[in-house]
Amino acid sequence: MVGMCGRYATTVDPALLAVELDAIDETASAPPQPTERYNVAPTDPVLAVVARHDRAHPTDPPTRRIRRMRWGLVPPWTKAGEGGAPARSAPLFNARADTAATKPAFRAAVKTKRALVPMDGWYEWTAEPTAGGKVVKVPHFMTPRDGSRLFMAGLWSVWHDPASRPDASEPLLSCTILTTDAVGELASVHDRMPLILTPEHWDRxxxxxxxxxxDLLAGVDEQTAAGIEIRLVSDRVNSVRNDGPDLVTPAAPPGSAVGEQITLL
Incomplete structure (x- = not known):
């Protein structure tokens, strides 16, 4: 399976994010994870923002919550594999915004389990010719020009091992990022992009x-897209083993071949 975005960077601490969004940080009780990640890949644990009712007070308004989830949605009906984990399959790390509501893997989440996925920016690759006539894959980092944080429209799911009681083990939370048609200059990198949601749309x-x-599934407006910088970066990002702020530093066009990458759905 191929999809977009297939790699991204995020450097926000969940406690800080909870303060910024007036949310409850539900990651505090889980094992700590690095807060600065410059090469997030599918199946990695990531932060997601959801709105849920308090179980003890179900009639109260829903509150925002910061949760850590597996990037790559696992539908609730997924069969169990070895060790009580979901059966191995291609990670559903992206979903098309225009068709998610009709797809079996996503349609239940579209109704009641929508999320925001925070990130500093995402990566995509273009095929570029070198002076010697060879075509190489060149990585780009798309990030706000003003240094602000992006929030992408996402969906999430809860999976329990069918062989266990729901209260016998921790559920697996997982999420996917919605994609839409690329807008403006971003279309020169790829014809798809993540579905960016601006603050006035978060509550809805x-x-x-x-x-x-x-209307929020319709796509990204031109003004929002124009605020995104397209930055040429080091081909070190092609390996998921590499991490660090140098991956998002502007770089000159590489003269050698780069590794495999994930492209847009």
């Missing part, structure tokens, strides 16, 4: 009691 998107806002 996260509301678990309301139908999916169809």
């Amino acid at each position: 998107w996260l509301d678990p009691d309301a139908d999916v806002p169809a």
